[in-house]
Amino acid sequence: MVILLIALLLFLTLPVSATYYVKEPSPLYEVKYSVLSNGTEALVHLSVLQWGISCGMTDCWPEVFYGHEYLLFFDGGRLYLLNFTPAVGVPTEGIIYRRATFINGSWYVEMECYLPDYSQVDMVYRFDTRNFCVEPVNVSSWFWLHRGKISNEINGWKIELQSWGPGEWGQANVSDLWIASSKSASSWSPGPAIVVNSSVFPVYFIIKKDELVRNVTLVYLNTTGNNSLIQDFWFPGDVKIINVTVCKTSADTTSMAVETNGTTYTKETSLNTTKTQTNTKETKKGICGPGLISLLAVIPLILRRR
Numbered sequence: 001m002v003i004l005l006i007a008l009l010l011f012l013t014l015p016v017s018a019t020y021y022v023k024e025p026s027p028l029y030e031v032k033y034s035v036l037s038n039g040t041e042a043l044v045h046l047s048v049l050q051w052g053i054s055c056g057m058t059d060c061w062p063e064v065f066y067g068h069e070y071l072l073f074f075d076g077g078r079l080y081l082l083n084f085t086p087a088v089g090v091p092t093e094g095i096i097y098r099r100a101t102f103i104n105g106s107w108y109v110e111m112e113c114y115l116p117d118y119s120q121v122d123m124v125y126r127f128d129t130r131n132f133c134v135e136p137v138n139v140s141s142w143f144w145l146h147r148g149k150i151s152n153e154i155n156g157w158k159i160e161l162q163s164w165g166p167g168e169w170g171q172a173n174v175s176d177l178w179i180a181s182s183k184s185a186s187s188w189s190p191g192p193a194i195v196v197n198s199s200v201f202p203v204y205f206i207i208k209k210d211e212l213v214r215n216v217t218l219v220y221l222n223t224t225g226n227n228s229l230i231q232d233f234w235f236p237g238d239v240k241i242i243n244v245t246v247c248k249t250s251a252d253t254t255s256m257a258v259e260t261n262g263t264t265y266t267k268e269t270s271l272n273t274t275k276t277q278t279n280t281k282e283t284k285k286g287i288c289g290p291g292l293i294s295l296l297a298v299i300p301l302i303l304r305r306r
């Protein structure tokens with residue numbers, strides 16, 4: 001029984017595959033993404049904006065009703081949806097990914113976090129893609145970090161975006177798509193909109209190598225709602241949802257050096273104050289791992305047998 005319980009608890013900490021699903025109606029979507037590659041792997045910054053019409057006493061105007069922001073990791077073969085809530089202690093809705101770069105073999109990500117008391121905190125983290133954990137970096141400003149080199153390839157595969165837009169983070173190109181569920185919605189779209197004529201619209205980027213071409217789908221938009229409204233969107237089923245935690249060290253306290261423009265900063269991290277979390281719950285967004293369901297189902301059987 002002890003072995004079985006330990007195995008189930010270990011299963012809970014593994015990456016979980018599930019469909020990340022959001023249901024909110026909108027006649028017009030703006031989907032923006034950028035692929036930031038270091039040559040062997042990439043961070044994908046994805047924003048899904050849902051537009052509608054707001055009206056006053058005399059006129060009406062287009063306005064963003066809902067906004068959803070995600071950071072994904074692509075290892076050249078598979079996509080991972082990153083959940084930073086266990087590491088930073090802030091729900092996904094309160095995290096904005098401002099910048100990212102790759103310096104001396106490590107990813108660095110700047111996040112703008114909005115706390116429950118409505119205060120705002122800017123933090124820079126070093127992101128370990130092997131262990132899916134982060135360490136806070138003690139720099140007064142992002143601009144103290146050296147500017148990393150960004151590639152337009154992943155393991156020899158050339159990256160091509162679905163549509164080209166303005167630059168982002170000062171380094172990466174971004175794809176900016178406007179998807180309308182009807183000609184009426186496209187008429188008031190702030191950008192040139194695609195009027196869909198199929199039930200599902202995929203948002204993707206392409207990687208090419210010689211004659212080989214592969215589509216990497218980021219998200220699907222459902223275009224078959226009532227009253228010609230786009231009803232929802234979801235990630236592909238093979239995308240792994242990863243809970244990013246705080247990196248553990250062998251000692252209670254460790255000192256981390258960060259190379260900056262002519263200055264070295266150190267950051268002490270105490271394990272006694274490290275908080276980890278393996279399951280999160282979000283408003284309007286649910287992630288349910290099968291490990292917890294399996295554990296709850298097995299424990300009564302074990303007790304009954306005993």
